[in-house]
Structures are given as C-alpha cells and as structure tokens.
Amino acid sequence: MKSPPRPPILEQASSPQEFRRLGHELIEQLAQYLTEAQSGNSRPTLPWKSPEDCLEFWSQFNAKGSFHELIRQTLANSVALHDPRYVGHQINPPLPVSALASLVVDLLNNGMGVYDMGMAGTAMERLLLQTLSELFGMPTTAGGFMTSGGSLANLTALLAARARLTNDNVWQRGNVRPLVAIVSDSAHYCVDRALRIMGLGTEGIYRIPVNDRFQMRTDLLADAHSTIERRGGHVFAVVANSGSTSTGSYDDLESIADFCEMHNIWLHVDGAHGAAVCFSPRHRHLIRCIERADSVTLDFHKLLMTPAITSALVFRNDQDSYRTFAQQAHYLFADTDDTEWYNLARRTFECTKHMMSLKVFSILKCHGTEIFQAQIEYLFELAKTFAEMIRCHDQMELAIDPPANIVCFRYATASWNSHQIDQANMRIREQIVRSGDFYLVQTSLRGTIWLRTTLSNPKTTTEHLATLLDLIGRTGQQININDDPAHHSLSTS
Ligand SMILES: Cc1ncc(COP(=O)(O)O)c(C=O)c1O
Numbered sequence: 001m002k003s004p005p006r007p008p009i010l011e012q013a014s015s016p017q018e019f020r021r022l023g024h025e026l027i028e029q030l031a032q033y034l035t036e037a038q039s040g041n042s043r044p045t046l047p048w049k050s051p052e053d054c055l056e057f058w059s060q061f062n063a064k065g066s067f068h069e070l071i072r073q074t075l076a077n078s079v080a081l082h083d084p085r086y087v088g089h090q091i092n093p094p095l096p097v098s099a100l101a102s103l104v105v106d107l108l109n110n111g112m113g114v115y116d117m118g119m120a121g122t123a124m125e126r127l128l129l130q131t132l133s134e135l136f137g138m139p140t141t142a143g144g145f146m147t148s149g150g151s152l153a154n155l156t157a158l159l160a161a162r163a164r165l166t167n168d169n170v171w172q173r174g175n176v177r178p179l180v181a182i183v184s185d186s187a188h189y190c191v192d193r194a195l196r197i198m199g200l201g202t203e204g205i206y207r208i209p210v211n212d213r214f215q216m217r218t219d220l221l222a223d224a225h226s227t228i229e230r231r232g233g234h235v236f237a238v239v240a241n242s243g244s245t246s247t248g249s250y251d252d253l254e255s256i257a258d259f260c261e262m263h264n265i266w267l268h269v270d271g272a273h274g275a276a277v278c279f280s281p282r283h284r285h286l287i288r289c290i291e292r293a294d295s296v297t298l299d300f301h302k303l304l305m306t307p308a309i310t311s312a313l314v315f316r317n318d319q320d321s322y323r324t325f326a327q328q329a330h331y332l333f334a335d336t337d338d339t340e341w342y343n344l345a346r347r348t349f350e351c352t353k354h355m356m357s358l359k360v361f362s363i364l365k366c367h368g369t370e371i372f373q374a375q376i377e378y379l380f381e382l383a384k385t386f387a388e389m390i391r392c393h394d395q396m397e398l399a400i401d402p403p404a405n406i407v408c409f410r411y412a413t414a415s416w417n418s419h420q421i422d423q424a425n426m427r428i429r430e431q432i433v434r435s436g437d438f439y440l441v442q443t444s445l446r447g448t449i450w451l452r453t454t455l456s457n458p459k460t461t462t463e464h465l466a467t468l469l470d471l472i473g474r475t476g477q478q479i480n481i482n483d484d485p486a487h488h489s490l491s492t493s
Pocket of ligand 1: 090148149150151152154190243245270271272299311
C-alpha cells in the first residue's frame, strides 16, 4: 500500500537542519537577553503595557514567518526575572542549564503517565524524591512524586489525607461525614480552593489566627479541635506553612506535629516556598520536625532556580500516595494491586505530565546541591540586610524581621492616616512598576497595604536595594494624596 502524499510543510517544519539553524540563532538571542537583563540597566524590568494595549499589539503582530522576530518581541514584552531589579513574586530566575534542560523536555515530550512513556524522567523523579525525603529526615518508607505546581500538590496531599481517614470510601460514596481541615490564617489561597474543590465548603475550613510573626497560633489548636468536634465535624488534616506566601513565616512544626499525633490527624506542610531550606544547614532549623509531617509540598520553581512548573510532593509513607486516585484506567495500567512506583499516573492527577525531574536533575548534576545552599543563604542574608536598611530609613516601616527572602515594608509619613498610607503605597508601587525601574509587588497584612519584595535573584545587591528605597522615598514625596487613585491591573500577593 502506498502512503498518502506527505504535505511539504510537514517535512520542512520538522527538519533537523532548520532546528539547528533556529536553535543557534535562539541561543545567541537568549544569551544577549541574559547579558542585558543581568546588567540591570539596559532594558526595563517590566516593559509595562495595559492588557488592552498588549492584546492590540499581539493581534497586530506580524512576524512574517520569522521565529527570531517573534522571540525578540516576546522578550521585549515580558518581565525579566534575570534583572537584579526584579524583586517581585516568589518565582525565581531559572538557571541557564535548567532552561536548556526544559528545551530537551519539550522536544522529547515524554508523557510520563506510564513508565514506558518516560523511563529516564521516572527514574530521575524517584531519585529526587529520595534525596528530598532524606534531607527532610524522613524514614525509608518515604517517597512521592513530582506534579504541576504547589497548588496541585497541596490538593493532592489533602485528597490523600481524606482517603486515609475514610479508608478510600469517599471515592465511591463522596463525603459522608462533615470533614474539617485546620489551616493557618495566612495559608496560600490554593489551600482554601483545594478544600472547596473537595466539597468541604466554608464549614470544612477552620482558620487559626496567626501571631505577630504571622505564624499559626498553635496554642489555639486544642480549642479549635474541641469546637469542631462539638459541632459534629471531624478534623482530617492540619495544613502548616513552611514559608507563608505574604511574609515567608515558618510555623512551629514541632507543636503542630505533637497535636496531630495526639489526635491521629494528617499533617500537611505547605513548604512550596520555604521547605527548600532543607538544602541549607544554616537555615534547616526553620523546618525542624518536618520529618513528622505526613506530606510536604516543595516548589523548585520558587527558591531553587528551576523553570516552572516543577513541584515535588513528599509522603512520609509512600503507600499513602497510592490511595488518592483509586480508579482503574485499563488502557494504561495492568489490573493489579502492585503499587508500581514507576507508573506515575496512578498517583498524580495528571495523565500526561511534564518531564519536570530533568529540570532539577540537570542542576544537581551540573552544579550539585551546593548551588541551592548558596542561593538560599545569599538571599536570606540579603533580606536581613535589606530589613536593616529599611529600619534605618526614617520614612520606611518594616512589617516584620524577614524569616526568609521576603521583605514587607511601606513608605509612611506622620501626616497621613492609615488609609492614606495604604493609598500612597499602592500608587508608589504602581508608578515604579510602570516605569520599569523595579518590579515589586504588594500585599495586605492585617488589613493594611505593604510593599512586598521577594529577593530571588543572586545578582541583586544592597546597591540595587538602596536605589529602590531611594526611588520609593522620592516617589512617595511627590504623591498628592488627594488625587484620585488610577485604576490598574497589577497583581498582589
Ligand atoms: C506557600 C505557597 N503555597 C502554594 C503556592 C502555590 O504554588 P504554585 O504557584 O506552584 O501553584 C504558593 C505560591 O505562591 C505559595 O506561596
């Protein structure tokens, strides 16, 4: 039988020669981007456009088939995380070696759901999870997998917690008793979202207030438990923060683990941001007792210079991770009770999954764990110095001593009331971001607005931070507090 005629476009578009040509050009272009971005002065950190202008720009964009031009404009219209003046969200500037590994991941496009669709990636993933379990100090029963983001990892962990408590019955019968999770008041919004996806509703989420360091008030846990039981609810999980989103605060895991063990409750640690300190002997104490958690989320794309999305979910007892998704997919898995660690879709929400392990494995093989340690220790030290600079500045107020690499502060003058300070800081941040001079974000703490910086870039120095404080001071002085605040589309944290 003859094959149907193959359209020439298919041949041309996948030719190795063309790939080589475009690839060489692309590497040159990206190396140039890195040089400019890292210099911190030859392009804006964020070349701000309104959403409407941006849409208009791309709808009019005509690259005339030029990949080079498409990438040039993409670079010119994106926030540059490699710029030392990028001090915004928690996502890190990725290391070049890991970005190159991402290219391999995308070209190979192994699906990872079953072993034969991701042999190398599956083995690397197992080894990475072993490394993390050991660094956390967990027993040899520990294990886990990688999944697409901290939000999905948190949902998956909470599903496992519920499956253990209900002995998998929920898979067949849905929620049959009023389950409740206890979470910190400063939990990331994805925890609330996960619990609502699980059908727990408002009644199923019990929020514990935080102390003046934004840590869960563990002295309130026992009362919370009695209140929930008295109302007929049953606590199935406690979610602790190891590095909260707004301030980078670490909960007291020892007290929370004591409480969970006493009541046989699943302890999940949302360490998406801060569990990375397992790589730093100097800061490891922040996650003391993490080995007693039933599950831990860690995002490599936050503190650890890995391209998104690259998250790990560690279980103290790996067997727990097989309960979460109990259904059979006959075209994928043999009908067996064997846990088959190498068939990852048995345990992950994803069917097709990114081969994310290579992005981390490439860093470990090329630079070793020392690079993670160096990154964490540099950024945490820089945050402490920045806090000191803020404390010494007579127009700035520091929210708390930074527990990690996140620093919250604000511009304040004695003549403004609290509402005016909020308005002024929102406007200061907006003006600075729009100017492209720095990229920083804002957050709300106890109902007031603070500027928030996440120091993520090892190229950022105290000189950059002094310039930022100076700029904030000058911008603040020029603000007429009685003007109407402009509408903007910038993010908060
Ligand atoms: C503490 C914490 N948990 C979870 C998440 C969500 O992670 P992801 O953005 O990878 O879904 C974040 C994101 O900022 C976070 O800070």
